[in-house]
Amino acid sequence: xxxxxxLTEVSxxxxxxxxxxxxxxxxxxxxxxxxxxxxxxxKTTTIRMILGIILPDSGTVEILGDSLRSRSxxxxxxxxxxxxxxxxxxVIDLLTxxxxxxxxxxxxxxxxxxxxxxxLKLSDVAxxxxxxxxxxxxxxxxxxxxxxxxxxxxILDEPFTGLDPVNVNVLMDIILEFNRKGHTVVFSTHMMxxxxxxxxxxxxxxxxxxxxxxxxxxxxKQYGHNSVTIRFRGDGSFLxxxxxxxxxxxxxxxxxxxLKDGADPTRVxxxxxxxxxxxxxEVAEPSIHDIFIEQVSSG
Amino acid sequence: xxxxxxxxxxxxxxxxxxxxxxxTILAPVLLIVLYxxxxxxxFLVPPEQISVAVLDRTGLVATEFVSSLSGTPENGKxxxxxxxxxxxxxxxxxxxxxxxxxxxNNALDVLxxxxxxxxxxxxxxxxxxxxxxxxxxxxxKDKLDSIIIARRLAREGMDYDRAIAATTHxxxxxxxxxxxxxxxxxxxxxxxxxxxxxxxxLYMALLSWGISVQRSIIEEKSSRVIEVLLSSVEPRDLFxxxxxxxxxxxxxxxxxxxxxxxxxxxxxxxAVAEFSQYVSVSFGDVLYFVLFFVLGFLxxxxxxxxxxxxxxxxxxxxxxxxxxxxxxxxxxxxxxxVLQNPNSTFAVVLSLIxxxxxxxxxxxxAISDPAWWQVALSIGLLVVSIYGVILFSARVFRAGLLMYxxxxxxxxxxxxxxxx
Numbered sequence: 064x065x066x067x068x069x070l071t072e073v074s075x076x077x078x079x080x081x082x083x084x085x086x087x088x089x090x091x092x093x094x095x096x097x098x099x100x101x102x103x104x105x106k107t108t109t110i111r112m113i114l115g116i117i118l119p120d121s122g123t124v125e126i127l128g129d130s131l132r133s134r135s136x137x138x139x140x141x142x143x144x145x146x147x148x149x150x151x152x153x154v155i156d157l158l159t160x161x162x163x164x165x166x167x168x169x170x171x172x173x174x175x176x177x178x179x180x181x182x183l184k185l186s187d188v189a190x191x192x193x194x195x196x197x198x199x200x201x202x203x204x205x206x207x208x209x210x211x212x213x214x215x216x217x218i219l220d221e222p223f224t225g226l227d228p229v230n231v232n233v234l235m236d237i238i239l240e241f242n243r244k245g246h247t248v249v250f251s252t253h254m255m256x257x258x259x260x261x262x263x264x265x266x267x268x269x270x271x272x273x274x275x276x277x278x279x280x281x282x283x284k285q286y287g288h289n290s291v292t293i294r295f296r297g298d299g300s301f302l303x304x305x306x307x308x309x310x311x312x313x314x315x316x317x318x319x320x321x322l323k324d325g326a327d328p329t330r331v332x333x334x335x336x337x338x339x340x341x342x343x344x345e346v347a348e349p350s351i352h353d354i355f356i357e358q359v360s361s362g
Numbered sequence: 363x364x365x366x367x368x369x370x371x372x373x374x375x376x377x378x379x380x381x382x383x384x385x386t387i388l389a390p391v392l393l394i395v396l397y398x399x400x401x402x403x404x405f406l407v408p409p410e411q412i413s414v415a416v417l418d419r420t421g422l423v424a425t426e427f428v429s430s431l432s433g434t435p436e437n438g439k440x441x442x443x444x445x446x447x448x449x450x451x452x453x454x455x456x457x458x459x460x461x462x463x464x465x466x467n468n469a470l471d472v473l474x475x476x477x478x479x480x481x482x483x484x485x486x487x488x489x490x491x492x493x494x495x496x497x498x499x500x501x502x503k504d505k506l507d508s509i510i511i512a513r514r515l516a517r518e519g520m521d522y523d524r525a526i527a528a529t530t531h532x533x534x535x536x537x538x539x540x541x542x543x544x545x546x547x548x549x550x551x552x553x554x555x556x557x558x559x560x561x562x563x564l565y566m567a568l569l570s571w572g573i574s575v576q577r578s579i580i581e582e583k584s585s586r587v588i589e590v591l592l593s594s595v596e597p598r599d600l601f602x603x604x605x606x607x608x609x610x611x612x613x614x615x616x617x618x619x620x621x622x623x624x625x626x627x628x629x630x631x632x633a634v635a636e637f638s639q640y641v642s643v644s645f646g647d648v649l650y651f652v653l654f655f656v657l658g659f660l661x662x663x664x665x666x667x668x669x670x671x672x673x674x675x676x677x678x679x680x681x682x683x684x685x686x687x688x689x690x691x692x693x694x695x696x697x698x699x700v701l702q703n704p705n706s707t708f709a710v711v712l713s714l715i716x717x718x719x720x721x722x723x724x725x726x727x728a729i730s731d732p733a734w735w736q737v738a739l740s741i742g743l744l745v746v747s748i749y750g751v752i753l754f755s756a757r758v759f760r761a762g763l764l765m766y767x768x769x770x771x772x773x774x775x776x777x778x779x780x781x782x
Contacts, residue, residue, distance in 0.1 A: 111589075114592075114593045115592075115593075116589060116592045116593060136593060136594055136595070137594075139593065141589070141590065141593035141594075143586060143589040143590060143593075145586045145589075146586065147582075147585055147586030147587040147588065147589055147590045148585065148587060149375070149585065149587055150585060151375065151379075152375060160367060160371050161590065161594070163364075163367040164364050164367050164368070164591070164594040164595050165594055166364070208590065
């Protein structure tokens, strides 16, 4: 099956700043794909290049089996990082317009907008101006603008940032619904909770470069079960010096230790137990959060 | 064509704004008031009476001068209260001082002192506190001139009454050859003022609608709608949509103005017969106005899109937009010269420069009848430049759209042009 998105050796430089540096990845059709990375890693630039808003300096972008043209733009829904709505327009007119520029005819755009407003309990504000709406309502309107035309590929740039818990759930429902229909969802984030819950595949980029890519399950397997979360009282600084330990994330109350291949967690427990008062000791697979922190801080 | 949706949104949403309603209704009202004031003052303000005293050292001029001034006023605007200043035995120099004093106190407007040697030297003193106007001075001078020349002729032996008849001044009946080749009695100054207003309306329409294209782009950038738009349409569609959407709203406004003016013109030319004398803009002129608005708008608004695309805030744009506004102001400054000498070589050359053509060629066709090839050439050059400017600005527009933050230098803009 042709991938929904395929980037090959894509680079973009602004003045002398290399925002994206030879990034390649392919996103399978029908998956939920997470584009991860710290702030300023190049996520938004990558997404803008996928959408054809800016062109890469080098490399190629293929969308839905085609180089990006107006035609394929109609099959994509995009939620920008910073919300963009015409503040003076009536909600229903605005949504109809956004549907029309995705090549929907006026009537079906209006009908779809009405259905979505109904579903998100916004029917009352359909004829109000955008600027009269609360921030949470505006966010919902922006979601509708993204999915109104039932796109095969939904691209969301930092969709969960600044959302209240209710809207986070609304958005997660929409993402899962699209996934069930066999559509592809791509989103960038630095919030790992949603990645764990939603993503099947991820790509981690940092300082413009791809650091890690693949199925979430595979990545976790690669990091192995060889990791330990430990909570204790006392000075645990000696733990990172233990011969079994390969990497450390200090979360304050807890310490995450990634062990070397074949290392025995029991030895770590014994070493720790001899000098600290242990409150919790857990051998578990690393969370994506742990992997993220370790990858980004080591790079 | 996705541009159609952009055009429609731009048109409908801008037409709904209060500012559109206000400018559409208020502008013609303001214009009518401005134009009506001088016309109405003629009818409503009573003519001012100018008091003139003649101190005659020759004893030959005063009586006749006073009676000729006191006759029916020629232009209906001024009447004179003229009197002979008779020293009655007093020292003339001291008496003059008293008269000058009364000018200072506003008891008298003008003192004319005719010296004894006026027939030889031909110099007369004209004393006044105010300049009044040239017409007044010319009128007083003409009257006195006739009498003094007639007196000179009488000294040479001519009969005085025949001499005075011979020195009557001529009068110009102003007639203009119009575009239809007809000669019409016209007040040329009225036509001049009307053409100035006509060109100024074009200038203001081009400026305000050009800037609204720029403003609309900046608004989309600052509200970040631009990203949603660009993920759906090509920059070309957006560029076309902005210009045509805003431009057609501009045309709509002009059509409304035209209708209002026509209605006012009709009703007032029935009510006030004199009014039609002032309205000398023909239907052809109006067609030229629309043509030059369309062409001028395409030219200038494409340039304004560049400003909109490279600036992220209104403040940034205000500094940069003078680059576009400046070439629009130049023809306005040159307009008076062009209207006075519409067919001089300089005026012809100026009106062929594409950046100036909309305003200056309109001025020329409205005030006179330039050669057809000049009009055709200017339009041809304008169309070619519009094509070039649109190619250029569409590229910079695309490159500039997603640049937020720092405003680029001119050099960067040209670099984008190369890359885009």
